[in-house]
Amino acid sequence: MLRLSHLGKKYNGLPVIDQFDLDIEKGSFSVLIGPSGCGKSTLFDLLTGTIEREYGTMEWIGEAVPHLGQIAAYMQQKDLLLPWLSLMQNAMLPQVFSKEKHLRKNKKAKGLFERFGLNGFEDYLPGAVSGGMKQRCALIRTLMFEREIVLLDEPLSALDAITRRSLQSLLLSLQKDFKKTVLMITHDIDEALYLADTVLVLTQAPMKIRDRITLPSEKPRNLDSSEYIAIKKRILSELEEEMQL
Numbered sequence: 001m002l003r004l005s006h007l008g009k010k011y012n013g014l015p016v017i018d019q020f021d022l023d024i025e026k027g028s029f030s031v032l033i034g035p036s037g038c039g040k041s042t043l044f045d046l047l048t049g050t051i052e053r054e055y056g057t058m059e060w061i062g063e064a065v066p067h068l069g070q071i072a073a074y075m076q077q078k079d080l081l082l083p084w085l086s087l088m089q090n091a092m093l094p095q096v097f098s099k100e101k102h103l104r105k106n107k108k109a110k111g112l113f114e115r116f117g118l119n120g121f122e123d124y125l126p127g128a129v130s131g132g133m134k135q136r137c138a139l140i141r142t143l144m145f146e147r148e149i150v151l152l153d154e155p156l157s158a159l160d161a162i163t164r165r166s167l168q169s170l171l172l173s174l175q176k177d178f179k180k181t182v183l184m185i186t187h188d189i190d191e192a193l194y195l196a197d198t199v200l201v202l203t204q205a206p207m208k209i210r211d212r213i214t215l216p217s218e219k220p221r222n223l224d225s226s227e228y229i230a231i232k233k234r235i236l237s238e239l240e241e242e243m244q245l
């Protein structure tokens with residue numbers, strides 16, 4: 001389990017995150033959804049160790065850790081591929097930090113290119129492929145880090161609806177086939193309901209968990225069913241209330 005206890009961070013003397021607690025089951029897919037500016041990216045920066053927390057603790061499987069820098073792979077909204085490297089070279093970047101055999105990693109990357117529909121594009125530069133293909137490559141690179149936790153900060157928000165849905169299916173396989181613990185930020189309620197085991201609705205800053213919704217285990221889901229329409233309404237009204245505060 002990932003356990004965050006009493007985390008806190010201030011900017012210019014104002015608390016963005018204050019006494020923030022969160023438990024995430026190992027192997028689960030949790031989605032954070034909250035008003036703009038409530039502190040989601042700040043939380044990820046604390047988790048990755050990009051910024052230092054002022055107080056609070058983090059535990060991963062019962063052990064206190066300073067941050068998740070060595071435990072989590074992080075993927076952001078922007079693909080952040082290096083434009084002068086081919087897709088395969090970008091995907092293989094984690095190899096630079098790994099002591100493992102190049103051959104095994106290479107085989108793994110090739111398998112992922114096939115699975116993610118990028119075979120034949122290994123030698124293309126990022127500038128020569130679509131946004132969806134770049135995000136798929138970024139996702140492969142995230143998997144190449146072979147970390148137990150995957151942090152996703154709005155990874156699909158820049159994509160069109162059709163591309164987005166096909167990548168959502170790939171994200172589902174992150175958890176199912178690769179047994180990752182996934183924590184994702186999104187502004188898209190449908191995306192949250194399609195992917196999550198647990199949806200965490202957040203308050204305005206200082207950020208707290210306002211609602212924790214455990215979804216039925218069946219996936220993929222039919223979001224047109226009355227059950228999901230009701231959950232969607234619940235989340236929407238909670239977010240509207242937060243935005244009016």
Ligand SMILES: Nc1ncnc2c1ncn2[C@@H]1O[C@H](COP(=O)(O)OP(=O)(O)OP(=O)(O)O)[C@@H](O)[C@H]1O
Pocket residue numbers: 011012016035036037038039040041042043205
């Ligand atoms: N480096 C910084 N210096 C000062 N204030 C900051 C800094 N980074 C973030 N903030 C402030 O902290 C608050 C939370 O920002 P953060 O980016 O974490 O929100 P968010 O929930 O990720 O927003 P969005 O959904 O719009 O991406 C905002 O008020 C923001 O202005």
